[in-house]
Amino acid sequence: MKIRSSEMVVSAVNRNQYPTEGIPEIALVGRSNVGKSSTINTLLNRRNFARTSQTPGKTRTINFFLINNEFYFVDLPGYGYAKIAKSEKEKWGTIMERYLQDREELCAIFLLVDIRHEPTNDDVMMYEWIKHFGYNCVVIATKADKISRGQYQKHMSIIRKKLQLDKDEKIIPISSLKKTGVEDVWNEIVNQYNQ
Numbered sequence: 001m002k003i004r005s006s007e008m009v010v011s012a013v014n015r016n017q018y019p020t021e022g023i024p025e026i027a028l029v030g031r032s033n034v035g036k037s038s039t040i041n042t043l044l045n046r047r048n049f050a051r052t053s054q055t056p057g058k059t060r061t062i063n064f065f066l067i068n069n070e071f072y073f074v075d076l077p078g079y080g081y082a083k084i085a086k087s088e089k090e091k092w093g094t095i096m097e098r099y100l101q102d103r104e105e106l107c108a109i110f111l112l113v114d115i116r117h118e119p120t121n122d123d124v125m126m127y128e129w130i131k132h133f134g135y136n137c138v139v140i141a142t143k144a145d146k147i148s149r150g151q152y153q154k155h156m157s158i159i160r161k162k163l164q165l166d167k168d169e170k171i172i173p174i175s176s177l178k179k180t181g182v183e184d185v186w187n188e189i190v191n192q193y194n195q
């Protein structure tokens, strides 16, 4: 995909702050530190456009990035960060639920998991939540540079098994460090918002 424009439009907490033009949205969800913001930057070939950090819990609001005036990437706060206070966790739940409930513009959710690890119970819950709300789910296995290519299949079948993915649901490996898998993710994005 040729990126003609990308702009951060709004950093939202409440529903009344979300964009209202009815433009399709692709949301990225996953554990804190899994690489959601990095993936957005890699897809757009930009550095720190979506703010990233080595410290988990960087993204605290719902950030809408308008791409080519055609669709939004929605960067969501990560879950599963143990050190976060209980009140923050509750806030996270409310922010997420508010967004995921009944968002017509949302055409697909990309669930990001670390390729190295078996998905956590939080990941499983997130996956079930996505299905419960009736959205399409695409699983992205991040940090693919951390294992050798020969190990991809083994790791992806562990992910598939733990999440209990349907046969037709994809797992796409990506590395923001090595810039691999970018084309595959783009194909899936186009696929999803043209449906």
Ligand code: GTP
Pocket (backbone or CB within 6 Å): 030, 031, 032, 033, 034, 035, 036, 037, 038, 039, 051, 052, 053, 054, 055, 056, 057, 058, 059, 060, 076, 077, 078, 079, 142, 143, 144, 145, 146, 174, 175, 176, 177, 178
């Ligand atoms: P929160 O906003 O806290 O939920 O995190 P996030 O999911 O947005 O993660 P972020 O993109 O900020 O990345 C977290 C850390 O992982 C950073 O130190 C990144 O440099 C690193 N990282 C992200 N993607 C990759 C990757 O493909 N390979 C490697 N080696 N490191 C990565």
Ligand code: MG
Pocket (backbone or CB within 6 Å): 036, 037, 038, 051, 052, 058, 059, 075
């Ligand atoms: Mg982030």
